[in-house]
Amino acid sequence: MATFDTPSRRSVLKIGGAGVFAAAFLAACSDDEPVGVSGTPSPTTDVTPTVPTKPPTDAQLAEVQVQLHTLASVEALVASVYADRASEITDPELAPHVARFGADHTAAATAVAALTEDGATPEPNAWLQENLVDPAADSLNTAANVQTFLSNLESSLVATYVNAMTDILDPTMRRTLMTFGAAAARRVTLLRDGEVPEGAVYPSADLISNDAFLGGTEEATGDSTPGDAESDTPDQADNQSD
């Protein structure tokens, strides 16, 4: 019958010690290359590889133009409302500022239009004129009502600028647009007599309807985009009736 020698504790330790010695010996014989790597070591670098920027699609580029044309048209609309109504603000502390706001919006409309590919002169947004400004005419019979209406228009403009940030591809263009959007936000607070903002981020509740967005150059005069009405949400429609 075959017998097997059971290794003693001492013999196990001797074998282990020999292994450690052998590893240390081999390591000492090698150069500085990493142990256990065969072939050419992969290059190391502390710099994260640059991921190529994905070129924008035609649809994305077209959406940029939609946003720019729309913003310019809303600016032009607000400018026209100020031209018609600013003189009705009689508060002596507020009136001098309001008298200037129309020109501010005209300048903004021109500046935003200059960012578009065609540089077309912006016309007041026709959809908002027809569905927001014209229906409100009868109710604008007091200075307070006019002031509230102007502040709501400014707020819609702010929300539209902020919303555009996700469609505008160029960060520097985003910044340029927000120089006007943030100015409109400040006018909201002034027109609302220093009303305290409720949240840390400007709310999107006053965003204009999808129907007010201009589909392209041919619609820069304000025709609504075919099919957009289907994508309009009840919330957005409600916002316009406020």
Next chain:
Amino acid sequence: MPIDQPEATAAVNPRRTFLARAAVGGAVVTAGSIAGPLLRAVPAGAQTDTTSGSLDDSSFAALAVPLELGAVQVYEAATEAPDMDDDAKSTLRTFQQHHQTVADTLTDYYTGDADLTEDPAVVARSASVGGSANAAFTALAELEQALAATHLDALGSISDAITAKYVAGVLAVQGQQAVALTLLAGTDPAAVVPAAVTTDGALTTTTGEAGN
């Protein structure tokens, strides 16, 4: 077209959003190396047009969180002004909470190892807000304008569109707070209601990884 609600997205689950973007984009660069160009305070019009910014979410957080946390401290000091009435204190508490909210949200964007703490230069403004309510309103209005300018400056470098929208919403509100504070101070608001806001007075952080 308006199809998303980014402020909700950014506020509710910013870390998951960031990780998803990081997985797609594949590029996470250290804050120090990225914050440099921003902190050189290049004028807005001097930058070359690009289709992608150089400032990732974490790097922006490293810049902005210390400033926002510093603002929280300044507001705390302002409420101690001896003639500050309860209504005004309530307004200041609201604005203070807004800055804390922004700091909390942006902290979730941060992936670095350094602790993001209050910027000492901003906290130092506390010295000018405790004397009287009017002094506090004026100093806080200046701080709000500086913070809004800082966010506007950063907006021109932020690479992620959703983050850009969040920052745009924040800087709009901070500008509103500057107006409200100016009106509380009883001073002419003309200077805080310009035709177009600028990056003048934008801050640079003096703490954290983005320090210069």
